[in-house]
Amino acid sequence: MSLKETIETEYKSALKAKDKTKISTYRLILSSIKDLDIANRSGPNKKETDDGDIKMLLKKMVKQRAESIDIYKKNNRSDLLEVEQNEYNILSGFLPKQLSEEETKKICGEIISKLGASSLKDMGKVMGELKKFHSDEIDFSKAGPLIKELLDNK
DSSP states (O other): OOHHHHHHHHHHHHHHHTOHHHHHHHHHHHHHHHHHHHHHHSSSSOOOOOHHHHHHHHHHHHHHHHHHHHHHHHTTOHHHHHHHHHHHHHHHTTSOOOOOHHHHHHHHHHHHHHHTOOSGGGHHHHHHHHHHHHTTTOOHHHHHHHHHHHHHTO
16 A cells, blocks of 8 residues: 555544544645645656655655744743644654664764765765665754764764
8 A cells, every 4th residue: 555545544534533633634744745746747757656755745744843843842832832743743653763863873884984984075975875775764864963973083
């Protein structure tokens, strides 16, 4: 079953359960997927929307929720924080589990050793290798500073 079909199935279950939070989040996801479909069908690079496109969309949505959560925490807006946290949890459920900071650091160290990277000039190579093999499981906003730290210590 494709990711879109899974989301549609979850949406139908939420409708039957009358879970307003899930219903609104799933509608938001499905609406964004539909926008993505339209964008992919028009323009010079016509293609069918696949699971990879949907994962990228979900990652973007998760990142937006995480930023909003930080802002709401700083401003003591617990009412809005709860809504964003629920959406974040639902969206994250469709993505592969992200590796912890220790695991990410270990993988970064292995790639740096494998490539023989020795300075910050090699950061692009390391990031490219990470994206090639670990794009779904690593949060690159956290990996960048880790790689920089590892390369600075060499």
